[in-house]
Each structure stands twice: as structure tokens, then as C-alpha cells.
Amino acid sequence: MGLSRVRTVVALPGCRHLQILQLSGCSPLNERDLDVLHLLTQGCRNGEMAVRLHLAEVTAKKHMSSLMRKLNVQDRAQDVLQAKKLGLV
Secondary structure, three states, X not given: OOHHHHOOEOOOOOOHHHHHHHHOOOOOOEHXXXXXXXXXXXXXXXXXXXXXXXXXXXXXXXXXXXXXHHOOOOOHHHHHHHHHHOOOO
């Protein structure tokens, strides 16, 4: 069983964030997504995220890609704007 299946979804049923994400067509975010999002809003690049999260840089990059896919955005700036719009940060 992969780690993605072990992690729990942070936005629980009935949770305001899950409802907002569902209404906006976005997927629920897990703990790691929120960690990455928090660092992204601080202006961290993939290398710095990797150091702070104790990951390989390629893993941090994969987490960034996953986050962008879940929020239906194409780049880092859109990621932050969408997260703010949805009240995630």
C-alpha cells in the first residue's frame, strides 16, 4: 500500500474546506499538500521545500505537481491565488 493511500484526507466530510473544494471542482488535500501549500505561500522553491520537509527535491516537485493538479491550476502563482480564493491559506 503506497503512502498516498495511508495518508488521511485533512478535509473531513462536512468540513467547510471539503465543501468549498468540491464546489470549485478541486480534489481534497492531504496533510502533505497543505505542508507544500504553506511553504509555497512563503515563496519557497522546490529545493527549499525539500530541505524543510526532509525530502528529495524530485519528491518535492512531485508534491507540487500533485497540488497543482488537485487545485486545477497550471503554475505556482495560480496555486497560491486559488488557495487564497478557497480560503485554504
